[in-house]
Amino acid sequence: MSNQKVSFKTEKELQETILQEKARGTPDLEIGQKYGVTFRYIERLITRTQGLNISALKVSKKIKTLYPKDFKEEQTTVWSFKQRGNWATHSGEYRGNWSPYIPRNVILKYSNPAELVLDYFCGAGTTAVECKLLGRSCIAFDINNKAIELAKKNVDFNALLQQLTFNDEKKHPQILEPELLVGDARDLSFLQITHAAHRTTSHENCVIFKGDNSIDLICAHPPYANILHYTDSKEGDLSFFDIDGFLKEMAKVAKESFRALKPGRQCAILIGDTRRKKHVIPLGFKLINVYLDAGFKLSELVIKRQHNCKTTGFWYAN
CATH class of the missing domain: 1.10.10 (Arc Repressor Mutant, subunit A)
Structure with a gap:
């Protein structure tokens, strides 16, 4: 060329x-x-x-399968997925979205069928799609209305119980459609109303917290503090805050999370570290402290090995 x-x-x-x-x-x-x-x-x-940070303007949504081949739940605290996962409508078009293997493992480990899962950084709807496939209720929202438009397209597929692979099909009486909304993760005050309505109709750290109020599981992948922008400077977009500002705003998210979560249930957050002027900024550990300060207890720390991204070769070489 x-x-x-x-x-x-x-x-x-x-x-x-x-x-x-x-x-x-x-x-x-x-x-x-x-x-x-x-x-x-x-x-x-x-x-x-x-209005979206996407890698491709046209992505085929033709579904080849509704579940990952030969899937087994992770049994250690080091997770490594060499393929990001492309079952159902999952794809890597939305930059920075997490591999569907992560929410699938978290949802199976920390929730039961028909329980309510919350994702307040919805993006393209990865968590919402997995909730639908796994028989969980889901409320997913994002501050970007364009992201919610994309997520609604991604959850719009037909699935029959006999098409899915459940460990115990008796525990999966129905497939529940996710509820997708535009909202701000720093303010969960609307959840009580939404919840009632919904019931009737080179590594990254995946951090599992125990918290305390009305959601069964929080499963979310926040932006990485001014590393990757998800909107065109939309007000309230946390991806435009630098480290200190990001952590300050995430403290509001953590406080709301603690209030919304049922006693004894979990909040799973995936966050990666970053570099500034050739030095590592342990963003993951800084965020752990933000959630601990909000009242959570650290239940588990999972290391997710990084594959198939622009810097993978750099980290392996160094």
């Missing part, structure tokens, strides 16, 4: 051409080499024009 860059009279022409390339499915690396732009430039362009 030629590395000769194409020039444009205006930046608008450049951006329109990049969007056309993305619509055709051209890889970001090829776009960058052809038009002389960075990955971050492409990412910001997509986020601004689409």
